[in-house]
């Protein structure tokens with residue numbers, strides 16, 4: 001499963017507005033519904049589903065936040081892809097935090113294909129979660145499954161949308177029960 005970062009798993013657009021210093025010092029709950037995201041990722045991993053992030057944002061910010069959410073490095077240099085990776089891979093200039101220049105003819109599909117290669121996955125096996133419709137349409141053309149999630153409505157809403165698209169085994173039902181609890185139950189104490 002490939003997650004977009006900004007506004008899909010985060011509460012707001014972090015890549016354009018926060019520094020790495022803020023990521024490491026401010027309360028985690030400002031940026032992400034961390035307990036819920038962590039629970040979902042761990043659920044996927046238990047079921048043998050690989051996870052990755054494909055984002056036009058900044059790799060340092062993404063890894064900084066993920067290292068706070070997970071004590072073990074579930075997300076690393078390899079399974080987090082940003083314009084930095086595509087620039088190196090294709091020898092082009094695509095700056096992190098920006099859309100690719102039109103003449104480069106690049107889009108999120110280039111990130112998906114790079115991740116498929118790195119993770120040894122067939123494109124048909126990949127599911128993209130993203131709050132940008134264009135990325136969803138393109139990913140489907142590539143043969144991937146893709147789910148459009150609400151923009152910047154916190155991970156709770158992303159998860160609700162995702163669960164609707166999957167057959168729900170008993171374990172996922174636990175998530176649904178958990179989602180119906182007030183959101184204060186998920187707040188971190190820090």
Ligand SMILES: [Mg+2]
Nearest residue numbers: 004006007131
């Ligand atoms: Mg986004």
